[in-house]
Amino acid sequence: MNDEKRQAPRASYPCEVACDMFTGGGSQMMRLSDLSTGGAFIDAMVELKPGARLGLRFSTGPREIQVNAEVVHSMQHFGMGVRFIDLSEENRAEIERLVKELGG
Secondary structure, rough: OOOOOOOOEEEEEEEEEEEEEOOOOEEEEEEEEEEEEOEEEEOOOOOOOOEEEEEEEOOOOOOEEEEEEEEEEEEEEEEEEEEOOOHHHHHHHHHHHHHHHHHO
């Protein structure tokens, strides 16, 4: 996604993320590569179509973030960009703090 479409600062944040597939795919461990309050990019070999929904769980260090997300774009054998759907104010503040700390 090009920078003009992004509405929030983004930072590189490689970490494990548990992805619960709502479309019958079960749960899989994947890897975040970058993060913002609006969404994230997930490195993944599986391809989910835009519009697919997932539940995500990942750690920022002091806090575990749980949020539902929607795939907005997908690149086969590379990964997918997701938009957070129901990020709580507490989790938004934690991600914002982390992104600032990381220089985003």
